[in-house]
Amino acid sequence: MSTETTTPAPAGVIHDIGYQRYAGARLGRRYVAGSLYVHGLRTAFGFGRSAKAKIFPWLIVAIVAVVAAGLAAVRSQIGEVVLTYAQFADAMSWLVIFFVAVVAPELVSRDLRSGVLPLYFSRPLHRADYVLAKLAALITAVWLLLGGPQLLMFAGAAFTTDKGMGGVWDEVLDLLPGLAYAAIWAVVFASIGLLVASLTGKRAFAAGGVVAVFLMTTPIVGVLMVMPSTTVNRLAGLASPSSLVQGVGVWLFEEWLVTDTPTGIGVGRFGPVYGAAALLLIVACVGLLLARYRKVASA
Amino acid sequence: MSTISWLTARGLFGRRRFLLLLPLPLLVVGLAVLARWAGVSPTHWGGPVLVGLGLAVVLPVVALIVGTGVLGSEIDDGTIVHILTKPLPRWQIVLPKLAVAIGVTAVTVAIPLYVAGVLAHSVRLGLALAAASAVGAIAYSAFFLALSLVTRRPVLLGLVYVLIWEGLLGNYVSGTKVLSIQQYVVTLADRLAPTSLLNGSVSVPVSIAMTVIIAVGFTVLAIDRLRSFSMAGETS
């Protein structure tokens, strides 16, 4: 196809085809971090992704939902509280581990693998913002996983209560510690899971690593529990994230968590130690995560 | 040593992630030593360490990492093409890789279990645990290797099997025990060295037969899947 030229000599011209510089407001760091958080939360449940990416998260969601519905049904029919709200979180710990193992690699390992971090960090986004946005997304996702079914149980209990509004209020008072306990689960598990996942770009290995950390440490607790020293037994729970969280729970929410004979771990007077250890663990994990991302992708 | 096994072994040991395998066996030995040193009766710690940690976690997790690693990681990064563009019958690719996976898993798991078994009870229990975990390594490795050819996400599916099928359902729904490699291993170890520490819930003939069926069946499946290996397009 020929073009009409008016000048015979070879001449060049840059045509104005309407490109403009962006002159509007720039939304900045907070917006970027916010977007990253929302995107992370959507990724956790496979929204905006292929159907395959939804299988594992929703499988877990389905299981916890079915369990919660079952518990609510049992309670409304027989009137027996099989698990309190707080105990529900304990009972689901395996699934939480698996959920973290599925989601944490999706959040961070993918970005490492595909090498998009330099793209992120060339925006007005600090490395810490990236880490914290991802962490917040994972925490929220785990909390929703545990809290959502609790709300389901609450709805079941509230609608079938025969004590009127007072009964509903009692349920609310039971539910709130349950949700708070779920939040502790979420924060501890998300921090550890994200840290492990951030070490490798291979999602498969990240998932294996997350599961390994949680599973490997459980038997240590089992052995320490049978040691011939009450102090060691009481402190045994510190050795594993799951029992650590349970220890904190027993310390803070004993009334809601321990219904009959103490089947779980007795923390004795060491409750504050568990609290401090959990706090220390979270701070350490976040600190290591931040340190990890200070180095990563700068090469 | 065939070139395939050499390449596979180099791929496994030549990367840092192999070091991830080390803490698991060390943990088994460490806990056994600790319990022994503290003078705790083996009836208390034998179950959690030997079965709860050793046979239920270390064995399947090591087998999963190694079994999906010998072929799965090559499929993942595309280097499998170099091996497939050779005029080799596909069983000559699958079998050496499976052998490496079984060997590495068996050594990594059997040694610490032997030590823990000796500390818990007797040399006989140690040997029984080592032998049973080696047999388990064969079944698990064949299963996870085939899994890495059947799906793009073998590690996750493998974890579902180990955690949910064997770990969760195996404890509550007794029917699933008949299809649980972990139960065969426990049964075999218990048969070889009867102690109060282990109790198998599946009969010995069923365990042996199922182990053989799983090992052979999944190996044949893997060979056939590799024969029709298709280059995939984009990953999801």
Add this chain to the structure above:
Amino acid sequence: MTTVDLSGVSRWYGNVVAVNDISMALGPGVTGLLGPNGAGKTTLLHMMAGFLAPSRGTVTLDGAPTWRNPDVYRRLGLVSEREAVHTFLTAYEFVLASARLHRLPDAEAAARRAIELVEMTSAQDRRIGTYSKGMRQRTRVAAALVHDPQVLLLDEPFNGMDPRQRLHMMELLHRLGDAGRTILFSSHILEEVEQVSGTVQVIVAGRLAASGDFRTIRRLMTNRPHVFAVHSSDDRRLAVALMAEASVTGVEIDRTGLTVRAGDYGSFTRALPKVALASGIRVRRLLPSDESLESVFSYLVEA
């Protein structure tokens, strides 16, 4: 002499057709597989290399199917597009392993020869992980050539190479082609194909659009009349008006409308609306035939 034959080969993924009824025969010499991105080049190469089953049709190497038949690799080498290598090996170890897997009688000598062929001898004892993109590519070519295959398939071999490496690779392919090997490489850049081979297979949207000598195809495309199917409110009057245009070389009229042959694509498409406007005729439909090949070629020539 080894030939690769494709007859009626189609491949679809779900309801997306990636390769549509392609038949071709590849003989000795260098052939370029040309087409824009997403035309189905890689799918076709994978089927030739036995890494994908054709949904329909057959792909054979000297009469033997390539799918589920590892024996073809005795005579076939593949350099895939994905830049995947065992980074923990050195180039020599990597090529040597290939030679061993081919069960070559003197694997060491074959490996050294192949590395020399791609001029990687000086770097052969460094780990592949330390190489540049072009060096990795050459290492992969060496591994694919180690058993001296009759057929070599390369998927986008020039991607990511600097001009000097590109020239070197072109020379290598030239030499292999002149030695009677059957070489097929894919590319979406015409200039590359032009320099390495005269023979091209052009793929457009999964279909074989042209094949043969590149210059001949180009001449055919510029010299042949362009055919358009036109349908209007008054076909007969439009035909008369069009015959007066210099760009029109012939008009045929039948029940379905007009078939217009134009000597020059550009001036006809500019003339038609003017003619229609002047004579008050409404053009209902204008269909250029073979448009896809046309646009592909202009795309390839201008790229």
